Amino acid sequence: MTLLNNKPRRPRFERVAIVDRFDIPLLAAVAALLGIGILLVYAATRDWFASFGGDPEYYLKRHALNIIIGLLLAFGTTLIDYRLLRAYTPFLWAAAVLGLIAVLIPGIGATVNGARAWIALPGGLQIQPAELAKIAIIVGMAMVLAEKHDGYEEPQAIDVLQALAVAAIPVLLIVMQPDLGTTAIIGASVVTMIAVSGAQLRWSVGLLALAGIGAFVAIKLGVIAQYQLNRLQSFVDPTADPQSTGYQLRQARITIGSGGLFGKGLFNGPQTNGRFVPEQQTDFIFTVAGEELGFVGCAIIVALYAVILWRAFVIARRANDLFGRLVCLGVTAWFGFQIFENIGMTLGLAPMTGVPLPLLSYGGSSMFATLIGIGLLLNIRARS
Amino acid sequence: MSPLRMAQGRLRIALLMVAILFFAFFLRLIDVQAVNAKSYAERATRELTKTATLPAPRGEITDRNGHVLARSVESLDLVVDQTLINRPGRAAELVAPIIGESISYVQSRLTGNRKFVYVARDITPAQWVKIKEVIASENAAGKLSERIGGFFSERGFRRDYPEKYLAASLLGFVNSAGVGGGGMEGSLNSTLAGKDGIFTYENGGGPSIPSSRQTLVPPQPGKSVRLTIDRDLQWAAEDAINELAKQTKASSVSAVIIDTQTGEILALATAPGFDPNNFSHTKASLLKVPSVQEIYEPGSTGKVMTMAAALEEKVVTPTSVFKTPDRMKRAGKLFKDHDNHPVWQLTSTGILAKSSNVGTIKIAERMSDNTLYSYLQRFGIGDRIRLGLPAETAGILNPVEKWSSSTFPTVAFGQSYSVNTIQATSVFATIANSGVRVTPTLIAGTSDASGHYTPSMRPETRRVISADVAKQLSVMMESVTQEGGTATRAAIPGYRVAGKTGTAQRYDGSCGCYRGYTSSFIGFAPADQPHFAMSVTVQNPVGIHWGGYLGGPVFKSVISYALKKYRVPPSGVEFKPFPLDKAGLKAAALTETSPSANQPDNR
Numbered sequence: 009m010t011l012l013n014n015k016p017r018r019p020r021f022e023r024v025a026i027v028d029r030f031d032i033p034l035l036a037a038v039a040a041l042l043g044i045g046i047l048l049v050y051a052a053t054r055d056w057f058a059s060f061g062g063d064p065e066y067y068l069k070r071h072a073l074n075i076i077i078g079l080l081l082a083f084g085t086t087l088i089d090y091r092l093l094r095a096y097t098p099f100l101w102a103a104a105v106l107g108l109i110a111v112l113i114p115g116i117g118a119t120v121n122g123a124r125a126w127i128a129l130p131g132g133l134q135i136q137p138a139e140l141a142k143i144a145i146i147v148g149m150a151m152v153l154a155e156k157h158d159g160y161e162e163p164q165a166i167d168v169l170q171a172l173a174v175a176a177i178p179v180l181l182i183v184m185q186p187d188l189g190t191t192a193i194i195g196a197s198v199v200t201m202i203a204v205s206g207a208q209l210r211w212s213v214g215l216l217a218l219a220g221i222g223a224f225v226a227i228k229l230g231v232i233a234q235y236q237l238n239r240l241q242s243f244v245d246p247t248a249d250p251q252s253t254g255y256q257l258r259q260a261r262i263t264i265g266s267g268g269l270f271g272k273g274l275f276n277g278p279q280t281n282g283r284f285v286p287e288q289q290t291d292f293i294f295t296v297a298g299e300e301l302g303f304v305g306c307a308i309i310v311a312l313y314a315v316i317l318w319r320a321f322v323i324a325r326r327a328n329d330l331f332g333r334l335v336c337l338g339v340t341a342w343f344g345f346q347i348f349e350n351i352g353m354t355l356g357l358a359p360m361t362g363v364p365l366p367l368l369s370y371g372g373s374s375m376f377a378t379l380i381g382i383g384l385l386l387n388i389r390a391r392s
Numbered sequence: 393m394s395p396l397r398m399a400q401g402r403l404r405i406a407l408l409m410v411a412i413l414f415f416a417f418f419l420r421l422i423d424v425q426a427v428n429a430k431s432y433a434e435r436a437t438r439e440l441t442k443t444a445t446l447p448a449p450r451g452e453i454t455d456r457n458g459h460v461l462a463r464s465v466e467s468l469d470l471v472v473d474q475t476l477i478n479r480p481g482r483a484a485e486l487v488a489p490i491i492g493e494s495i496s497y498v499q500s501r502l503t504g505n506r507k508f509v510y511v512a513r514d515i516t517p518a519q520w521v522k523i524k525e526v527i528a529s530e531n532a533a534g535k536l537s538e539r540i541g542g543f544f545s546e547r548g549f550r551r552d553y554p555e556k557y558l559a560a561s562l563l564g565f566v567n568s569a570g571v572g573g574g575g576m577e578g579s580l581n582s583t584l585a586g587k588d589g590i591f592t593y594e595n596g597g598g599p600s601i602p603s604s605r606q607t608l609v610p611p612q613p614g615k616s617v618r619l620t621i622d623r624d625l626q627w628a629a630e631d632a633i634n635e636l637a638k639q640t641k642a643s644s645v646s647a648v649i650i651d652t653q654t655g656e657i658l659a660l661a662t663a664p665g666f667d668p669n670n671f672s673h674t675k676a677s678l679l680k681v682p683s684v685q686e687i688y689e690p691g692s693t694g695k696v697m698t699m700a701a702a703l704e705e706k707v708v709t710p711t712s713v714f715k716t717p718d719r720m721k722r723a724g725k726l727f728k729d730h731d732n733h734p735v736w737q738l739t740s741t742g743i744l745a746k747s748s749n750v751g752t753i754k755i756a757e758r759m760s761d762n763t764l765y766s767y768l769q770r771f772g773i774g775d776r777i778r779l780g781l782p783a784e785t786a787g788i789l790n791p792v793e794k795w796s797s798s799t800f801p802t803v804a805f806g807q808s809y810s811v812n813t814i815q816a817t818s819v820f821a822t823i824a825n826s827g828v829r830v831t832p833t834l835i836a837g838t839s840d841a842s843g844h845y846t847p848s849m850r851p852e853t854r855r856v857i858s859a860d861v862a863k864q865l866s867v868m869m870e871s872v873t874q875e876g877g878t879a880t881r882a883a884i885p886g887y888r889v890a891g892k893t894g895t896a897q898r899y900d901g902s903c904g905c906y907r908g909y910t911s912s913f914i915g916f917a918p919a920d921q922p923h924f925a926m927s928v929t930v931q932n933p934v935g936i937h938w939g940g941y942l943g944g945p946v947f948k949s950v951i952s953y954a955l956k957k958y959r960v961p962p963s964g965v966e967f968k969p970f971p972l973d974k975a976g977l978k979a980a981a982l983t984e985t986s987p988s989a990n991q992p993d994n995r
Contacts, residue, residue: 062528204402262439265424265432279436303425310417321407337403344410355420 026086029390034319037312038367038382042075044309045368048296051274052289053370055281067289067370074372078379085383089391090332093384094155097147101174104144107137108181125185136373138190141178143380146197146338148174153205154331162206171202172215189349189361195219196345197338204337205330256292259285260354264298264306271302289370291362294354309368313347316382323389332388339381441592446607447548448586451614453563453576455623456656456836460554462563462577462668464614467550468520470512474504476542483540486526487511490519502542513550520545551577553668559626561662561681562619562781565671574668574679576617576835579782583838586614613841620656620836625649628953629661632946633928637663640933640942646683646813647929647946649954650821652922655830655851657779657814658954659926684777684784687810688910688931691896692747692878692939694806697819698756699744700865701767704857707758710864710970711739711977716751723797727753727805730895742972745871747878747893749805756804761792764803770856771819772829773811779834787811807896817927820914823869824890824922827862828855866890870919871969872940879913881944884952886962890922891915891947893940898932908932913943917951918963924954 049071054064063069110127111117118126118134126134152171153163163171175198182191195215203212263279272278277299279285285292297305317340324336343366350365352358364374424432453462470491477483484499491498491512501511523543531539551566564574572581589611629647637645649659660683666674680686702708716736719728729748736742743751756764769775774789789809790799802808814832822829830853837847857865869890873883878893893913897906911933916925928943936942954960971977 200406204406261424262432262435264421265429266436268425268429268433284439298425303421306421306425307418310414310421314414317410321403321410325403337406341406344413348413351417355417355424357416357420 026390030086030386031319031323031389033315034323034382034385034389037315037319038379041309041312041316041367044297044305044312045293046071046075047274048293048300048368049289049370051277051300052280052293052296054275056283070372071289071370074370074375075379077372078375081376082379082383082386085380086387086390088387090335090384090387091329091391093147093387094151094331097144097151100140101144101148101178104137104141105178105181107135108141108178108185111137112181112184125187125190134372136371138178138182138185138187139373139377141182142190142194142197142342142377143384145175145178145194146201146342146381147335147384149198149201150331150334150338153201153207154329154334162208163202165208168202168205168207168211171205172198187362189363192349192361193342193345193363197341200341201334201338205334256286257353257356257360260292260295261356263295264354267299267302267305269303271298271300271305274300276300287362290364291350291369292354293365293369294351297368298354310351313343313366317344320385323385323392326392327388328392332392335384336388339384342381343378443590443592443608446589446591446609446611447570448588448611449549449613450551450566450570450572450586451584451616451838453584453617453619455619455621455626456658457623458618459623461559461619461621461623463552463554464549465552467514467548468517469510469546469548470515470520470523471544471546472502472509472511473542473544474502474506474509477502478538478540482530483527483543486530486540487523487543490522490526491515510546515545551668555623555627556667556669557665558623558630559621559660560665560668561679562621562660563668564782565668565679575681575781576619577668579780580617580835584614584617586841587612615838615840617838618836618845620651620658620834621660622658622957624957625659625950625954626661628950629659629926629946630663630665632950633661633663634665636928636930636942636946640930640935642930642934643932644682644686645928645930647926647950648683648813648817649924649926649950650814650817650832652821652824652916652925653830655818655821655832655853656836657832657834658924659950660814660834681781681783682931683813683929684779684781685812686931687785687787687812688898688929689807689810689896690816690912691806691894691910693816693819693892693894693912693914693927694809694811695744695747695752695804696823696865696869696892697768697771697773698752698764698804698806699740699868700771700823700857700861701759701764702740702755703861703864704767705759705763708740708755710741710868712755713737713739713974713977714743714751714754716743716748716754718750720750720753722753722801725798725801727801737974739971739973739977741868741871741970742976744868744892745874745877745972747872752805753801756800761795761800764800765789765792767856768803768809770829770854771822772815772831773809773819775815777814777818777832779814779832781834785812787815806894810899813927813929816912816929817914817925820890820892820916820927821925822856823862823865824916824919824925825862826859827857828853866916866919866922867968868970869915870967871972873915873944874967874969876972877940878938879915879940879944881940882913882915882947883944884917884948884955887917887955887960888919888963888967889915889917889947889951890919893938893943895937895939909937911937911939911942913939913947915947915951917955918960919967920963920965921960923958923960924951926951 050068053067057066058064107127111124116127117124118128125136125138128134149171152174153167179191179194199212199215263285266279280288280296280299285295288296297309320336320340324333327333327336346363346366349358349361349363353360364371366378449464452460454460480499480502483502484495488495488498498511501509527540527543562575564572564577566572566577572578572584589607590609591607629649633645633647645663647659647661648657650657662682664678666678716738718733719726727749729750738748738751740755768789774787776784776786787810799808818832831851833848833851835848837845839845869892870888871877872891873879873889879891882891883889891913896910898908898910900907910931912927912929914927916922926947928946930942933942971980
């Protein structure tokens with residue numbers, strides 16, 4: 009005992025203090041979901057790839073790599089004081105806007121499932137600038153809304169308009185892709201941030217009304233592509249388009265339902281192994297959990313998301329300044345709405361949109377953006 | 393209110409909204425996974441589980457020594473559901489080079505609304521794997537809406553006849569639905585076919601899920617059938633009659649070889665033949681087995697039965713002399729020999745050797761209608777043999793009550809009743825087998841999938857004439873192949889050959905009249921120790937139509953080969969013929985003390 013006590017103490021690093029102040033329940037929930045996600049992505053793709061002689065671990069390996077890169081990005085995000093992040097925000101925003109413009113240029117942008125949302129890079133890599141834009145918009149708007157009057161005065165009309173301009177340019181570019189799911193998520197973040205910034209309530213109400221009118225006009229003018237209408241229509245009546253969209257939704261429901269209370273067991277879902285649900289490793293990853301892990305597994309996943317959102321609220325409430333709080337709530341609204349869109353879609357509670365499920369779905373850009381978002385939350389928590 | 397505090401209030405509203413949202417998720421999950429789980433699970437099972445048939449392999453048909461004549465070969469067919477093909481042009485570009493077809497052809501097979509279309513028959517498993525690969529990689533790169541689906545492989549069996557034309561009409565064929573037709577394939581279909589099994593499998597959006605296959609009812613392979621046919625004799629017979637069919641432009645030629653001791657049919661050849669591997673363009677008439685399906689009036693070959701009856705009834709001896717003019721009136725009708733000749737003094741043997749109709753009628757007239765009829769019956773005329781071939785005929789032998797006054801003389805020389813080739817050959821095999829008829833057989837036995845062999849039932853045997861009479865008749869029939877007989881071309885050096893020619897007018901059903909000829913030669917060898925009986929029957933020859941002239945050489949070449957193959961030793965005992973006429977009889981009496989009046993000594 010004495011020997012041990014006499015051991016020389018290791019010098020403490022300054023940085024360790026930040027890591028020590030990380031939010032443990034948040035970290036645990038994120039880690040649990042990432043772990044579950046690895047298993048689900050593998051379960052969704054291994055038989056499919058094996059069936060035509062591909063590498064069954066193809067998606068598993070890439071997914072793991074995405075997570076590692078995402079974790080490094082998240083850790084990097086926590087290193088700099090979030091208040092200093094403002095300095096980088098214009099660059100981030102400009103990069104996102106340039107990416108969104110590039111996507112629309114034929115030859116650079118790749119069209120996947122009807123949307124021109126991807127930049128194809130050499131080596132088969134693809135990045136989705138819209139994911140990056142979420143962070144740029146959240147941090148950018150928080151900066152504009154909080155910078156001048158931080159804590160002492162509610163934002164004035166000019167600030168709100170400036171903040172909306174920050175959001176509007178990338179959002180318009182995303183609408184042009186068109187990617188309605190991401191637009192809705194960003195919209196949710198924008199309305200939430202303006203609402204909790206203390207700005208007049210009429211701004212929030214007005215924005216919601218604008219969204220409604222905008223959607224109506226878009227449909228009338230035919231800006232919205234046919235496939236998007238099909239998706240909305242299938243939400244109302246799943247038999248309307250049984251071969252594609254309706255089929256996906258029906259299959260998703262059947263797959264989740266057939267799991268029952270305790271599921272078929274990991275890797276044992278016949279619907280999943282038979283690849284009845286398209287895009288199961290990305291947008292429909294929740295159906296894998298539904299079939300193989302059952303109600304218990306789904307409930308645990310939903311509960312883990314609840315933990316993340318709860319911790320995000322707690323961090324927002326404890327934030328020292330309006331900027332930190334707005335960033336937190338922007339991220340929270342983003343996560344919350346994206347989870348709602350995705351799980352809601354598979355359960356038939358929301359219309360079909362092609363958005364991934366944060367932390368679970370396969371997809372590099374989404375994974376990076378989500379983990380950077382988590383990094384922002386940890387950063388703000390550690391410095392409050 | 394400060395912005396921060398106001399924000400706190402709005403924060404709570406947001407928190408409440410999120411809480412409601414998550415609560416809704418839980419409710420919905422309970423609804424889907426607990427309350428309605430059963431119905432979803434049932435729907436999943438329904439769309440997941442499919443049943444299909446497991447084709448059973450068809451049994452083999454082999455010759456008597458196990459040489460395979462017909463077999464089942466595993467095959468894989470490429471099938472598409474046209475309604476699932478998204479981009480037929482692109483799909484054709486991908487698949488055509490793999491199966492070695494033109495892109496335009498494949499595209500035409502892929503385009504349309506049919507759910508089951510064959511694109512290629514009998515592809516290799518490697519080709520199928522390649523097709524799956526190229527489509528999967530195309531789909532992995534492309535958009536969801538442009539995925540190519542609808543390609544399937546159908547596993548099954550293809551019938552293969554490794555000897556091609558050999559015994560084709562006897563074997564028959566198997567159609568694309570796997571049902572046998574024609575010869576043995578048709579009549580033994582239920583034995584050969586086996587029973588298809590059933591399996592269920594879990595079917596994914598694309599391929600069936602590996603390891604999900606469950607056999608519910610295992611397929612029962614068909615039984616294999618062993619024929620009494622000897623492949624080599626069959627080949628020799630076909631080779632010879634194909635040549636004959638070409639030379640004579642006959643509508644058909646058939647040859648039958650029977651093992652005289654066992655009754656087993658060693659060859660059953662038909663010309664012209666066809667290739668059962670590719671029979672779709674074959675004329676329907678060629679798919680028949682004329683040896684058992686076609687009947688004809690035997691003509692002169694039938695005279696041996698009249699002679700056998702007369703000898704057995706002891707109304708004549710081989711040397712009984714008859715005054716034989718070339719024509720004679722009976723029942724108001726004129727009966728003629730085939731050549732004009734002066735009045736001959738022929739012995740019974742001479743009548744048979746020269747094939748005189750008049751002489752044969754005179755011999756028959758020493759017996760009653762019923763006696764003659766009963767001998768024909770005992771030789772198997774009018775009785776279906778039941779070889780196991782389809783549409784086998786019994787021939788026609790009217791009962792005596794139905795005979796008209798001219799029937800008896802006609803029957804005596806082999807007309808007014810009809811037989812098939814096997815029945816006709818069996819008459820000679822009976823005489824060769826010392827007068828005991830062994831019912832001809834074609835199926836030696838069957839073996840099941842585990843190789844257990846069940847021989848066919850032993851054929852029925854019955855004595856028709858005594859051994860002594862059979863021997864006498866055999867010697868008499870040897871004169872037919874000797875100088876002065878009608879079938880000298882059938883003689884085989886070193887072996888004694890007995891036989892009888894036949895040239896009958898042929899009844900043509902299409903005009904209801906007699907038109908053309910049935911020319912035949914039936915014989916057996918060696919006459920002193922018989923082993924093989926063989927018939928060669930030519931229907932509708934153009935030009936020369938004498939049975940001995942046409943059939944003799946075929947008999948000679950095929951039986952020479954058979955004797956060699958079966959290592960039958962040459963005849964050791966010299967042939968002592970009965971005299972053919974009164975003059976010969978006197979000469980014999982002068983040179984030798986008393987040989988021919990009594991039983992000839994042939995030992």
